[in-house]
Amino acid sequence: MKVLMVNGSANPKGNTYRALEEIGRTLEAEGIAYEIFQLGGGPIRDCIGCGRCSGEGCVFSDDPVNQFIALAREADGFVFGTPVYYAHPSGRILSFLDRVFYSSSSIFAYKPGASVAVARRGGTTASFDVLNKYFGISQMPTVGSTYWNVVHGQKAGEAELDAEGMQTMRNVAHNMAWMLKCFAAGKEKGVELPKTERGVKTNFIR
Template structure:
């Protein structure tokens, strides 16, 4: 089993990476592989609504988005991680996630999703909610923890001082591992219907 970790921080050894490292310890104990992708410092442009992906099966901009998309099929879970920027996720991560989730041809239904946020003081709840939106619309169950998945501080060392934050990340990985294994043990996924599309203009 495998979890893809999408790190939206420009600091490759910062708070989000530290949280991902802590989660990976639990995943590895559960026999689950993790793979981290660093997005925050990349040159990722936003979606231009060209719909090239609907014809070609991948985004017209051949960058890290298409690289990660190629690994979605074999993944059982996805974690989006971001520092708080003015009460929002990192803008590069949002551009990346919007293009990834829209352009992929992989069925994400019943792959488990989770988000992890780091902040100095505030804005974490809004950022957490923003990232979770990607999962709900994709038919992905969201893994819970014992608190919202955030760690506090400016640096890696600060994260280690946030004992409750680390506990939350560990519990997230425990719950996510359980969910992925439980879903994998099911013979069939639930069936969703997608025939209806409300279009008030044409209706």
């Protein structure tokens, strides 16, 4: 089993990375592999709503979106981590996830997801809420912890000093591991995936 994470900060080894690393180490101790996908500091397009998504993902392949989609197909669970910018998630993670989910949401269904927000002081729960919305519309069980999944720190390295934040990260990992093991056991026993209805789209009330 493998959990694929996204570091929504351009800082490859900043506070968001450290929060994700704490989750990863705990998952490994539970026998679950992890990978942290770095968005890096290069440009990431937003979705232009062209509707030309394909089985490969987004029509644009000049940034990491389609590379992530290929990895996501094989992953069993997800963690999306973001620094807080002006009380919302980073622009790059929103541009990235909009295109990932608009083109390929079916590959995430029935796989658990957790989000993590990292800030100096304010805007964590608002940012956490925004990222959780990708899960709700994609049939993904959302993984919680013993507090909302937030960590405080400003300069790289400060996340480590937030003892409760780090504990919250370890607990979200334990909860993710438990959920993944339960799903695997259910599959083994022949529990079928839910028979969800599709096809009805009411864009306005007639």
